[in-house]
Amino acid sequence: MSQPTERPPEHVLTAPAPTETVITGRRLSDNTPQTFAARFRENIQYSRGRGALEIGVIVALVLIGFIIAGLVAPSQFPFLSASNLSGVISQSIPVLALMGIAAGILMIAGEFDLSLGANVGFTAIVFINVSESAGWGWGIIAGLATGTSIALVNGLIVVLTRIPSFIATLGMGFFWVGASIFVNGTSPAILVDGKDDALVAIFAGDFGFFRSQLLWLIVIGFVMWSFLHRHKLGNHIFAVGGNPSAAKAISIKPNSVRLLAFGVFGLLVAFAAILISVRTGSMQPGSTDDYTLMAIAAAVVGGTSLNGGRGSIIGMVIGAALIRLIENGLILAKAPGFYIQLFVGLIIVIAAVFNKLMEGKAS
Amino acid sequence: MTSDYLLRLEGVTKRYGANTVLKDVSFDIGKGEVVGLLGDNGAGKSTLVKIMSGVVPMTSGAYYWDGAAVPTVNRPTTESLGVETIFQDSALVPQMSITRNIFMGREITNPLGFMKLKKMDAIASNILDTVVTIEGIKSSKQLVASLSGGQAQAVAIARAVHFKRSLLILDEPTSALAVRATEALLDYLRQLKSEGVSSVLVTHNLHHAYKVCDRHIVMNHGKKILDVRREDTSVEELTAAVVEGEVGVNRFRAGTF
Numbered sequence: 001m002s003q004p005t006e007r008p009p010e011h012v013l014t015a016p017a018p019t020e021t022v023i024t025g026r027r028l029s030d031n032t033p034q035t036f037a038a039r040f041r042e043n044i045q046y047s048r049g050r051g052a053l054e055i056g057v058i059v060a061l062v063l064i065g066f067i068i069a070g071l072v073a074p075s076q077f078p079f080l081s082a083s084n085l086s087g088v089i090s091q092s093i094p095v096l097a098l099m100g101i102a103a104g105i106l107m108i109a110g111e112f113d114l115s116l117g118a119n120v121g122f123t124a125i126v127f128i129n130v131s132e133s134a135g136w137g138w139g140i141i142a143g144l145a146t147g148t149s150i151a152l153v154n155g156l157i158v159v160l161t162r163i164p165s166f167i168a169t170l171g172m173g174f175f176w177v178g179a180s181i182f183v184n185g186t187s188p189a190i191l192v193d194g195k196d197d198a199l200v201a202i203f204a205g206d207f208g209f210f211r212s213q214l215l216w217l218i219v220i221g222f223v224m225w226s227f228l229h230r231h232k233l234g235n236h237i238f239a240v241g242g243n244p245s246a247a248k249a250i251s252i253k254p255n256s257v258r259l260l261a262f263g264v265f266g267l268l269v270a271f272a273a274i275l276i277s278v279r280t281g282s283m284q285p286g287s288t289d290d291y292t293l294m295a296i297a298a299a300v301v302g303g304t305s306l307n308g309g310r311g312s313i314i315g316m317v318i319g320a321a322l323i324r325l326i327e328n329g330l331i332l333a334k335a336p337g338f339y340i341q342l343f344v345g346l347i348i349v350i351a352a353v354f355n356k357l358m359e360g361k362a363s
Numbered sequence: 364m365t366s367d368y369l370l371r372l373e374g375v376t377k378r379y380g381a382n383t384v385l386k387d388v389s390f391d392i393g394k395g396e397v398v399g400l401l402g403d404n405g406a407g408k409s410t411l412v413k414i415m416s417g418v419v420p421m422t423s424g425a426y427y428w429d430g431a432a433v434p435t436v437n438r439p440t441t442e443s444l445g446v447e448t449i450f451q452d453s454a455l456v457p458q459m460s461i462t463r464n465i466f467m468g469r470e471i472t473n474p475l476g477f478m479k480l481k482k483m484d485a486i487a488s489n490i491l492d493t494v495v496t497i498e499g500i501k502s503s504k505q506l507v508a509s510l511s512g513g514q515a516q517a518v519a520i521a522r523a524v525h526f527k528r529s530l531l532i533l534d535e536p537t538s539a540l541a542v543r544a545t546e547a548l549l550d551y552l553r554q555l556k557s558e559g560v561s562s563v564l565v566t567h568n569l570h571h572a573y574k575v576c577d578r579h580i581v582m583n584h585g586k587k588i589l590d591v592r593r594e595d596t597s598v599e600e601l602t603a604a605v606v607e608g609e610v611g612v613n614r615f616r617a618g619t620f
Binding site for chain 1: 416438458460463467470476478488503
């Protein structure tokens, strides 16, 4: 990869003199917005294609509806009760959002990992067992290494064999569900000896409204935003997902970038697995399959393209928020559990159609 | 080791299975020379372009750069030599902004690899203002998907120009451009020449090629059939060569075309 070259403006070749009338149009360089507000407006204008804005409006509408319902009928619909609000905003949304970011980054690179749920399960079992025997410090290291390795193996299979990632990872997902029962047996792994106050404070602490999960989402969300939208490697992920041959022609190595995306995915999934197992204190093998589609749904609802090349961290977080908010609304309204599946299934399809329409509009 | 040519291909043959698409092709591209690579569909132009840019390996033959043999020709080596190819459709990522496309793979970053987006935007705006005249672009933050084919092509050319490559290969650059944009591009190629940049213009349009190219190479069925300087040929002879191959050249020279 060549070093980016910077050249002073006078070395830039000048345009051929216009043969007919001199065009006195606006120059782009004079057009650059100067104030913060103008820059903000320009960013909104040109990021509209990413879909975060539209879904943000929908989330705001749902939120307003819930707040009104919670104010009108606080006993039947206790949305605004302190425990409910902090449970949704501080705990259930952040954990799904982290998995949504993981799935979303991989989707931007043009790949899927359908073993996400199985990865969460196996990583949690490794984390719990190592924490029990060697202390939770080693448990965290082992857990993060396990989740990342599982994803990197998926990535290697995809890159080396060039089979579609959804088939490869579907198969590996079954493999790791089986492996977690093989390693752990069918009874749940339980975190007892390794679960001390410091561990709980770090990963499942409850500080009034704020819980550890939300603080982690803020930290990791910012790191991932910097990586995806501001770092050159993030730029390469968009390039490879959007048009691999263009990226290759400019000597970006698509396979390295795909492996990187799988690695980041695995690390985030492993972290989510640790958050989940510290809060619940146990992990039943084979109980985590739902996370796969929930995470992909969060990414898709947040405007991540199913074809790669488009998506944003903020969109993925908002997508997770919408799913968890409506889920919470259904629970508070005492709707039967299968309503949630009905809803999540439907919203994936609607969001995918919406994405398709927006892609059509953009090109 | 320097020489009068920039790139020399010697006896390049390319086979896909039993199918020979290039047969023993040799030519030079001089320093600061604009070479037209002409031929009908299936003549082997695209394969030749891919071999020159290192995307596709040759079956046999040699690749020399400025007097020295290049042992392994692949994209990283040609990239470091300064070869930039603007492929017909695949030069840009539609879902990314103009700025991010221009700096793709060559981002301006701080030591930690974080992009200096403001600086990149400013340079991109300046490139779009000065290098190629493109109408209708409002901001360098616009997504490439929202550009017309001609505008996108112009952005790809501006990118190659900004990074001042030593050999620019343009694969059918004028096919999607409006008349005015095409004139600007051809003028631009002349300017490249004055800056010492070599370029290869691959095109169907003989009139465009004849206007700017110093030399014309005509391909037919995987073989080079004509390699003439501009002053030794005419649009009519080139037409005969492209349409009828060697037969056409002979007929033209005999005055029976």
